[in-house]
Amino acid sequence: MAGLTIDSMVVGLGELKYADQPGQELTCLGLGSCVAVSVWDRKNKQGAMAHVVLPECTAGREPTPKFADVAVPELFENLKKKGANPTQLEIKLVGGAHMAPAAAPSMPLMRIGERNIEAVKAQLKKLGLRAIAEDLGGNNGRTVRLDVESGRVTVVTAGTEKTNL
Amino acid sequence: MLQQPTKFTNSQLSSWDELITEAAKNSIQALSDMSGQDIKSSLVKPYKIDVTDIPNSLGGADKVAVGVLLGIEQIPSFHIALIHSPKTAYQVVDILMGYESGTTVGLGEMEISALGEMGNIMGGYFLNTIGDKTGYELKPTPPSVRMDMTGAILDYAIASLMMETDEVTMIEAKYGTAEAQVDGVFAVMPSPELQSQIITSWGVK
Amino acid sequence: MAKILVVDDAAFMRMRCSKLLTENGHEVVEAGTGREAVEQYKNTSPDAVLLDITMPDMDGLSALKEIRAHDPDARVAMVTAMGQQSIVMEALQAGAKDFVVKPFDADRVLAAVSKLVA
Numbered sequence: 001m002a003g004l005t006i007d008s009m010v011v012g013l014g015e016l017k018y019a020d021q022p023g024q025e026l027t028c029l030g031l032g033s034c035v036a037v038s039v040w041d042r043k044n045k046q047g048a049m050a051h052v053v054l055p056e057c058t059a060g061r062e063p064t065p066k067f068a069d070v071a072v073p074e075l076f077e078n079l080k081k082k083g084a085n086p087t088q089l090e091i092k093l094v095g096g097a098h099m100a101p102a103a104a105p106s107m108p109l110m111r112i113g114e115r116n117i118e119a120v121k122a123q124l125k126k127l128g129l130r131a132i133a134e135d136l137g138g139n140n141g142r143t144v145r146l147d148v149e150s151g152r153v154t155v156v157t158a159g160t161e162k163t164n165l
Numbered sequence: 166m167l168q169q170p171t172k173f174t175n176s177q178l179s180s181w182d183e184l185i186t187e188a189a190k191n192s193i194q195a196l197s198d199m200s201g202q203d204i205k206s207s208l209v210k211p212y213k214i215d216v217t218d219i220p221n222s223l224g225g226a227d228k229v230a231v232g233v234l235l236g237i238e239q240i241p242s243f244h245i246a247l248i249h250s251p252k253t254a255y256q257v258v259d260i261l262m263g264y265e266s267g268t269t270v271g272l273g274e275m276e277i278s279a280l281g282e283m284g285n286i287m288g289g290y291f292l293n294t295i296g297d298k299t300g301y302e303l304k305p306t307p308p309s310v311r312m313d314m315t316g317a318i319l320d321y322a323i324a325s326l327m328m329e330t331d332e333v334t335m336i337e338a339k340y341g342t343a344e345a346q347v348d349g350v351f352a353v354m355p356s357p358e359l360q361s362q363i364i365t366s367w368g369v370k
Numbered sequence: 371m372a373k374i375l376v377v378d379d380a381a382f383m384r385m386r387c388s389k390l391l392t393e394n395g396h397e398v399v400e401a402g403t404g405r406e407a408v409e410q411y412k413n414t415s416p417d418a419v420l421l422d423i424t425m426p427d428m429d430g431l432s433a434l435k436e437i438r439a440h441d442p443d444a445r446v447a448m449v450t451a452m453g454q455q456s457i458v459m460e461a462l463q464a465g466a467k468d469f470v471v472k473p474f475d476a477d478r479v480l481a482a483v484s485k486l487v488a
Binding site: 198199262274278279281286289292293296297300302303305307 | 451
């Protein structure tokens with residue numbers, strides 16, 4: 001796409017965004033324990049991305065897409081409304097690293113990366129869906145970009161060149 | 166879990182803001198003493214921020230930085246973060262180790278340890294001020310030092326805060342010396358629940 | 371010339387303390403956690419201990435209590451950033467002979483050591 005400026009739409013913490021124009025990309029920056037759910041609809045050349053922070057919406061909290069159990073169902077619900085067939089979507093998962101300091105006091109919080117991964121996968125399973133690719137876990141931060149035209153997903157870490165997922 | 170902190174009067178909240186401002190100043194002074202340099206800070210007044218905006222406020226979620234992080238031994242938590250660009254982190258190490266400027270070019274075990282100790286001392290002084298003024302004892306965790314994207318470095322603190330609230334009162338101090346052009350950010354993000362407990366226990370009106 | 375056990379989880383601090391003490395004629399053994407401190411105390415019987423508080427795998431206050439339980443005559447000075455009143459009291463009540471607040475002055479540490487081994 002030489003000459004075209006990429007319109008980079010940053011999906012911030014707890015956000016869920018959709019894009020369907022050529023030249024657009026969806027991106028999550030500096031993912032640590034958070035999980036990015038990248039979904040691409042090849043047929044309609046559209047995409048969605050969620051930036052999940054926590055596994056589930058707990059009592060008393062407003063249900064927003066920072067929780068896996070809100071983001072995942074909402075994402076697919078909305079893509080369906082925009083004409084997508086959920087079983088034909090390319091789902092890729094990135095993030096969920098172990099970033100807790102060694103001396104962190106709380107066990108569940110220490111495992112927040114793994115718990116986010118488990119929660120996202122459980123939500124996908126509930127919808128009868130699964131990811132076709134993933135770059136999860138480890139101890140490093142990642143930035144992920146989804147090109148809405150080509151469906152290409154790239155991941156970079158602090159030290160590396162981008163790799164295709 | 167509390168969604169909203171207990172309602173406090175403006176006077177109480179104002180006392181809290183003054184307290185954390187004093188605590189942050191003490192932290193900067195401790196760095197000055199530790200490094201033997203005249204460290205100046207431009208203190209930002211405590212301000213309310215959406216937790217989701219914290220990485221942007223501290224340099225940008227995908228900006229590579231060296232972060233020194235401390236918590237406290239209880240949950241709900243205080244999160245204390247020192248964020249520097251790698252170049253600045255190396256300059257800080259040179260100062261702490263008494264090396265000529267430009268000596269440190271990477272983070273090995275000793276360099277990480279020096280930065281961790283800086284966090285330990287600055288964080289410790291912050292918590293000491295709170296402890297001595299309010300009577301509420303706060304013990305820090307050992308420090309954790311990471312070089313990575315700023316968003317990733319802060320994710321643990323952010324997830325911890327977001328379990329409880331969408332907004333915190335943060336205090337942030339940018340600091341540096343003219344000579345070495347060291348610049349860093351010292352940020353303290355207390356959980357609202359803990360903040361409430363401390364104010365209540367403190368007994369200010 | 372005394373044998374001093376220097377305890378701190380930061381290699382940086384152990385290095386600075388050791389350098390200071392050996393330059394002033396003392397022998398140094400090191401430990402990086404509270405647990406290691408207790409073991410080193412039992413194994414090497416130092417004349418005095420400089421003990422940090424904030425450490426993983428047993429903090430300094432717990433280590434202090436264990437060392438004093440093993441040896442009621444143990445000569446221990448806390449060297450820590452944790453200078454809150456309540457913590458100073460707890461350390462002194464648990465038998466610490468001195469409390470040096472970081473960032474420390476070299477002379478202050480040397481004076482503390484001299485007092486401990488006197």
